Amino acid sequence: MIHYEIHPINPEAHLFEVTLHLDKVDADGQLLYMPNWIPGSYMVRDFSKHIQWIRAENKKGRLELGRVDKSTWKLPPSSSAVTVVYQVYAWDLSVRGAHLDQTHGFFNGTCVFLAVSGREDETCHVDINRPDGEDYVHWRLATGLKPIEGTSEFAFGRYQAADYDELIDCPVEMSDFRLISFEACGVPHYMALTGRHQVDEKRLADDLTRICEHHIDFFGGSAPMDRYIFMTYVLGSGFGGLEHRNSTALHCSREDLPLESDEPGKVKDTYQTFLDLCSHEYFHTWNVKRIKPAEFLPYDTQNESYTELLWAFEGITSYYDNLALAQTACIDKEEYLTRLAKTLTSVRRSKGRLIQTVTDSSFDAWTKFYKQDENAPNAVVSYYTKGAEISVCLDLLIRQKTDWKKSLKDIMGRLWNEYGKVDKGVENDTIQTLVLEETPETSHQAIKDFFEAALYTTDELPTASLLKAVGVELKYLPRVDKNDRGSFKATLPPNKQLSDLGLEHKSKATGVMVKSVYADSPAGKAGISADDHLIALEGLRINSSTFDRQIEQIPVGETVSITGFRRDELMTFEVTLEEAECDTAYITYAEDFDQHQDHFEHWLNLKDSGQ
Incomplete structure (x- = not known):
């Protein structure tokens, strides 16, 4: 049996102490390793860096632990059981890490539990302890691990995992x-x-x-x-x-x-x-924890696992997450269309959609999507939002090609029954194959063309035409103000001519700080760059609360002088303003909505929700 103990020994210093009990050690020595990344968050995070110290001993005394690499240790051979003790610094306030203070404790297993190489399939027991002291007597414990040996639900005590994969897939929260x-x-x-x-x-x-x-x-x-x-x-x-x-x-x-x-x-x-x-x-x-890319069976938490399928596992999930709110009457249909418009706006405003395919975005998640810099808006497309837009199109396309008898839901059902339930990995062409099997042969070329364009090119998606078939009109217009991310409108707003700099910024007490500059924008052409501190427009101090409105009111084509600091050097930029892009999605009912209402309700499945 592999047995762990974890004790929040010093909440004020954010320290967990972990003890690993091993009943045996390989004859040639035993490798122990800490995961380098956590499933669901595709970036190497090097969790081993938070280990403060580590030591090992058997009944004869201290054992020498050898370092193999940044996250791996090797125990020497031992004829008796071995105990490994180490402390973990926990001050990562995120859903991916471990965090401990006087108010609560939280950890993912990837951050605190060393894996025993070659024994990952064995059952694990873990004793989870409350911090010492009267201040913590009211704390309880929440985890997906199974309580055993008299431990009550939501109580500190002994828990069991069927294997190491389950151990690191059941985070723990402890607090009142x-x-x-x-x-x-x-x-x-x-x-x-x-x-x-x-x-x-x-x-x-x-x-x-x-x-x-x-x-x-x-x-x-x-x-x-x-x-x-x-x-x-x-x-x-x-x-x-x-x-x-x-x-x-x-x-x-x-x-x-x-x-x-x-x-x-x-x-x-x-x-x-x-x-x-x-x-x-x-x-x-279901979709990614049990229906998985073939590359994730099993997870290799020591090395990057590359897949081009995150457009489906995150994109399809992003499509259905807010559609479910409408179908359950948590929001009404027009609130759903507003949320859809915001998703489409997010895709349209990403210049990276013209550079990077959604499958490349997935494959490069480790180095680009999860490590975005100031140029990310120009170089990266989100497999979440573009994947959601692809999913909208795919759902409507399947419905149209099957005379509204099938939908993307049927594809997800087959993925669950034929892949998720039986631990079979999804390949790059699995979804395409299932869609072709569920649709008439006469539609196959159109479907193949859609997948090729949507997944492997940067071509625009046929979203507007597919929505038109359910009585919904989609238009892209300039944003009304800085906070406008699109919405449902009973009547589309007029297409006003507004001036635009083509940059994103944040407020400063003395002007604005540039966060990013869009490629080929007026600001970019003038040489304004990320981290520039803009302080004056036409010789007058910039007021961050009115800066965007000032820019919008300057006539298109006019050149203005903007002064700012780059590092500690004062610079002046001559910017010729251009018309704001039509990059904000507005959705409304088409004039012939009545003719398509049945298909609209079929798509959103609103009849059962009372809408």
């Missing part, structure tokens, strides 16, 4: 959290809320019940887990999630949660976003 309980299709579900907050528990539980039951029904009505936990850290400002086999780690802002004082029948935008996040990570229970 608020626990919200509900059932979905007969399966116990929980949300553990850590951090200071207020929440309308009933509304949150009711909404999550509908979303979880929707996803369970979507994949055939039988959940692949016997319990599920949303571990949510509530912050003043924060957002993110990471999926696991029977849980998810979430970060949200306090304003994201529903309050009893919220207007009845109104779903504030921040709460919609939080429900999107919950829906997204829960959909991953």
